[in-house]
């Protein structure tokens with residue numbers, strides 16, 4: 527379980543998050559949706575223990591989220607974090623030394639699925655293939671929390687669909703909490719259990735996706751247009 531308790535994160539005078547309180551349960555896939563600068567990355571960084579709240583606290587599985595929480599949280603960042611002189615296989619080995627829950631057999635399977643050649647140098651990879659490699663590294667871990675920040679950026683629309691479907695087979699639906707922060711809502715709609723709308727550092731709406739569809743007849747995009755207008 528992830529708990530935000532009156533969490534504020536300020537960067538100088540700027541608010542990244544502004545007094546948010548909510549919790550997320552295991553076994554669900556959440557979409558964190560909002561415009562640029564709304565606080566999506568800040569939210570994920572707080573859960574990953576990479577930044578600290580200015581006030582309030584973030585708990586992951588009952589523990590304060592600090593650097594040590596990286597053992598339990600797999601985080602796909604929007605930034606390029608690759609060490610350029612490495613080959614893909616070196617990156618896989620490096621991750622295996624960093625994280626006990628990293629499964630090399632699963633990484634190899636994912637590399638095949640993503641059509642990546644282990645012998646390729648990282649610096650030779652196109653933006654799309656770097657995006658694929660980031661997904662491989664995050665999904666090869668058996669972490670209780672999986673954070674995906676813009677996981678499909680750089681991937682061409684032709685393959686996004688099949689990659690999104692492929693993702694499903696690497697998610698542990700009973701035990702993992704998955705949070706996907708993205709602008710590409712169409713592709714991920716079938717994956718999501720719940721959506722959270724974030725704006726100006728505040729959660730301004732939260733909904734179960736099936737209920738939206740069945741009871742209100744709304745797609746996520748329609749719900750968002752409504753939520754962000756209010």
Ligand SMILES: Nc1ncnc2c1ncn2[C@@H]1O[C@H](COP(=O)(O)OP(=O)(O)OP(=O)(O)O)[C@@H](O)[C@H]1O
Pocket residue numbers: 537538540541542543560561562563564565566567568569
């Ligand atoms: N390191 C930083 N220093 C100063 N301000 C920051 C920093 N990181 C984020 N902010 C500010 O905090 C707010 C939230 O930023 P955040 O990156 O969390 O938004 P986001 O929703 O992820 O945006 P995007 O969709 O553009 O990636 C923004 O106003 C941003 O300018």
